Amino acid sequence: MNLILEEVRAALWSVWNRRWLALGIAWAICLLGWLAVAMVPNSYQSEARIFVQLDDVLAEQIGIGGASRERDIERVRQTLMGSVNLEKIVRSTRIGDEVTNAAQMESAVARLSEDIQVVNEGQNLFEISAVSGRSDYSDSENAQLAQVVVQRMIDIFREENLGGSRGEMRETIDFINAQLESRQAELEEAEQRRLEFEALHPELVGGAASVLAELNSSRSELRGVEADLAASESALAAIDSQMASTPRSLLTPGSGGPQAALAQAQANMAAMRARGLTDSHPDVVALSREIASLREAAQADGGASGTANPAYTSLVSIRSQRLATVQGLQSRAAGLRSEIAGITANLAQEPGVSAEAQRISRDYEVLRQQYDELLQDREQLRLRGQVENERSAVQFEIVDPPSTPRTPAAPNRPLLLLGVLIVGLGAGAGSAFALGKLGSTFATVSQMERAFDLPVIGTISHAVTEAGRAVSRRRLKYFTAAAGGLGVLFIVLLGAEFVQRGMLA
Known part of the structure; x- marks a missing residue:
């Protein structure tokens, strides 16, 4: 701590010993710095x-x-x-x-x-x-x-x-109108080409994609018709089988003739079987032969006797309906097969025409879609424009509102003036201290002892006469006046700055 204090005392002595040099440098730097600050315009x-x-x-x-x-x-x-x-x-x-x-x-x-x-x-x-x-x-x-x-x-x-957005809206609508006119002309040309092509090739209307879609639809419909036809034919076969086992007329005992005898014999046969008689029993064998002969006689008689079977009549009506359904499905299936064969033949025989049909149809759909989108965009823009114009x-x-500046935003002149003053004083003191370090004198006895590593026996103080003291006091007054002048100049410049600001306000 003592060493630090000694160094501080030595530095102060060195600066004070060269105080006129330090003050001169401070005046020079402050004058130049304040002049530079004065040249900076206010913003x-x-x-x-x-x-x-x-x-x-x-x-x-x-x-x-x-x-x-x-x-x-x-x-x-x-x-x-x-x-x-x-x-x-x-x-x-x-x-x-x-x-x-x-x-x-x-x-x-x-x-x-x-x-x-x-x-x-x-x-x-x-x-x-x-x-x-x-x-x-x-x-x-x-x-x-x-x-x-x-x-x-x-x-x-x-x-x-x-105003800018409204002008842009009008320009955009005008541009879309021009595009719509161009698309409309192209769409009319594409539609005319499509009509001419359809007139020459009616079987390929819609292009190859449409024909393929029609072909797939016909094939799908044919599969459905064939499935329905198979179900109807199966139902018709079931009705035929049921009709074969159903008699056309009902025979009752006591009605007379071969038919009545046959009915009586069949009733006897049913009674024998009910008693448990087998087919090898002599009575059953004899009655079976009798039934066979009576059946032949009844057939020869033509079935003139007996009652009509209502179940058989109903089956005949059902069979007629199912037969008509089967015939209709067969006709529809034949028509679909013919249609599919014709479409396949057209696709196979004229691939170039099919490709042309597809291209014409594709171009027309693209142009129509673009035209519809542009038309919708134009209507939306018109509505937006009306809303923006009216509301x-x-x-x-x-x-x-824009403020009227009363004080400069830059530079901060009072702070700059103070900064220049501090820099000037610091530069002067620093220069004096640096020159003291470069010299060969010692400010204290301790510095000399450390430099030579020898003890110092004693020191001789500076003897000043009365005339010398008077000169020193006069020089001190001059120094004080010069240093005070620097401070007064700083205060004057600072006051001038605030007065100038007040005049603008």
Whole structure:
């Protein structure tokens, strides 16, 4: 700790011993620095905030949603800093008074783009700021120019979202109308080609794809008809089998004739079997022979006797219906087979014609689909345009109008003046301390002992006469006056800065 204090005392002695050098360097640096600070022009910043309302129920119903409007505003925010809009600002302000050629305009636009900022502070809040610090303008002119630039930016922002969007809507509708006219002419030509082709080849209407679809449909229908036909034929065979085992008339005992005798014999046979007699029993064998002879006699008689069987009559009616169904299905199946054979023959014999039919049909469908989509887009755009004209989906509200700057935004001149003063004093003291280190003298006895590694017996103090003291006091007054003058100059410059600001306000 003692060593540190000793070094501090040595440094202070070295600086004080060369105080005039340190003060001279401080004066030189402060004068140059304050002159440089005075040459820096003041920059004035004007700010404004606008609120953009995006919510609109009617706009959302027709497809102008909040997301769409946000994209539009983001696009406008990006294009707002474009060279075209900046050139409008240059020409509408006093900046354009000195612009006489394209090179100067490009330079003015480039400088203006650095001085303007558009910041999105929230979902619907935008801040527009402009800085003006031109050396050829006065402070009041720079402050007024910054405010005018911000106001022009607000005007352009409004024009881009209202007038610009409406103009773009009209241009878009005109473009779609031109495209519709072109598509309509192409669609009419394609339809005429298709009609001519269908007149020459009616069997290939719709192209190969349509013919193949028709072929697949016919084959599917044929499979269904064949399945129904098989079921109907099976039902008809069942009816035929049932009719073969069903008598046409019913014979009753006592009715007389061969038919009555046959019925009596069959009744006796049923009674014998009921008693358990087998076919090898003599009575059964004899009665079987009798039944056979009676059946022959009944057939020879022609069945004149007996009662008509109603079950047989019903089966005959059912068979007639099923037979008609089978015949109808057979006819339909034959027609489908003939149709399939004709379609297959056309496809096999004329592959080029089929390909042409497919191409014509495809071109027509593509053109028709494009025409329908364009027509729908045009109607939607017309509706959107009407809504935007009568009830704008974007509403502006200026939250904070362009401010009139009263104090410079840059530079912070009081802080710079103080910084130059500190740098000057530090540079002077540092120079004096550095020269003391380069010299061959020692400020304290301890430094000499450490340097030579020998004990110091004693020191001789500086003897000052009365005349010398008077000279020292006079020099100290001069030094104090010079150092005080530096401080007074700093205070004067600082006061002049605040007075200048007050005059602008």
